Amino acid sequence: MRSFLALLATGLASAATIDMEGLPDTGLDTSSWTTGQAPDIDDLVDLNDLQIAAKNTLSGANYAYYRTAALDEITYQKNMLDWAKIRLNGFSFVDVSGINLNTTILGYPFSAPFFIAPAAKAGKANDGAEANFVKAASAAGLLYVPSISSTLSIEEIADAASDGQIMFHQEYIWSDTSKLQDELDRMEVSGFKAIFLTVDNTGVNGIRDRSLRYTSGSSDTGHSATFTISALNMLRNMTSLPIVPKGVKTAHDVKLCADLGFPAVYISNHGGRVVDLAPTAVEILLDVHRLYPEVFDQIEIYADGGVRRATHILTLLALGVRAVGLGRSPMYANVYGEEGVTKMIDILTTELETTMALMGQPDVNDFRGNTTFINTRQIELEYFGAPLDVDTSSSPYAISS
């Protein structure tokens, strides 16, 4: 009797009951998990599972830091819920025996059309911090773009790279231009090949309730609040590396960046962490198709936000995106260190190969930009008030010549 009660008490104290945050129910069973401990990695079969595992493992403050988003988190939620309104068109009678995910990003070869996006403070999940991303990306042939707000320094991250590994580096627009110049120089000397210049945190960060509950929410970010086009042109003179504006969130600014001669632009609402109620990448891309379809031939376009599945990557690729970023998922995977990040990459790679085979297009480079593979009319109806193609005589499944 005594041991039964003791067992019961232990069970009550440690068994995990986790709020799944409305993520798709795919049958994940957490009843054997212990709160505060990383569950058996073999329990995890998709990227949502990785999030729940991180939630179970990390302190409330550290999980909130990664998970938080701006205000009511409408954009954070919409980033993930919009996928349900997409329909993917697959075709049979195609030879899909040789799947190819290899592609180039800014001219450099990578093994997949997705990459690890810049996200601050990987050290909150694992002592290996950003080095885990460098190593997992290297082993997989994937692009990693470390954040300037990383736990490790620019040089420490570069030191973890393998011979010939290509990485880009993210930068913020500091009002302190000598700090900016110093960091840009160090990125170039350390061998980073391009700069993702984040342009959506103008002077301030978004107000993020979940993390405010654990911190004072100091408002001094050091970010410039006077970053105009002339400041942008001055900044382009501060480095010889190619610059890719990140966090562009209107078709207008996509076109502006293309016309200013940037080699690429990165559409992102920062995972819903800046302007709540901002549109999603799919909505912005549809607006670019409507207003400035020529930019897809002018420059490369990257995008992110709410990407948890290969189907999400393929949706963005079909809309003309060259490569897709993942922000939170790698951070969550990092509670297992490099092994977790590798697992995340493997899951997505397998999902991509499988979905492409099932859809009847074996080569990712032939899939890209072919809107025959998607039906976005539900989103168009919601976003524009009518589908873009109002010619109802054409079936949404028609093959364009």
Ligand SMILES: Cc1cc2nc3c(=O)[nH]c(=O)nc-3n(C[C@H](O)[C@H](O)[C@H](O)COP(=O)(O)O)c2cc1C
């Ligand atoms: C914890 C966290 C930290 C981030 N830090 C940065 C950063 O330092 N610089 C930046 O450009 N974007 C940052 N982002 C935004 C990501 O690069 C990316 O745009 C976003 O996370 C994509 O959405 P997802 O988390 O749904 O994949 C951060 C995102 C998260 C979740």
Ligand SMILES: *[C@@H]1O[C@H](CO)[C@@H](O)[C@H](O)[C@H]1NC(C)=O
């Ligand atoms: C992808 O690239 C790698 C590395 O260059 C190469 O070994 C592999 O054969 C390529 N895969 C395909 C399907 O072309």
Ligand SMILES: *[C@@H]1O[C@H](CO)[C@@H](O)[C@H](O)[C@H]1NC(C)=O
């Ligand atoms: C950038 O450099 C070029 C060439 O050195 C110069 O002509 C131009 O005025 C500079 N632009 C700015 C905004 O500093």
Ligand SMILES: *[C@@H]1O[C@H](CO)[C@@H](O)[C@H](O)[C@H]1NC(C)=O
């Ligand atoms: C788009 O994909 C469809 C289905 O595979 C194909 O019939 C069509 O030729 C493709 N279009 C282009 C421009 O590649």
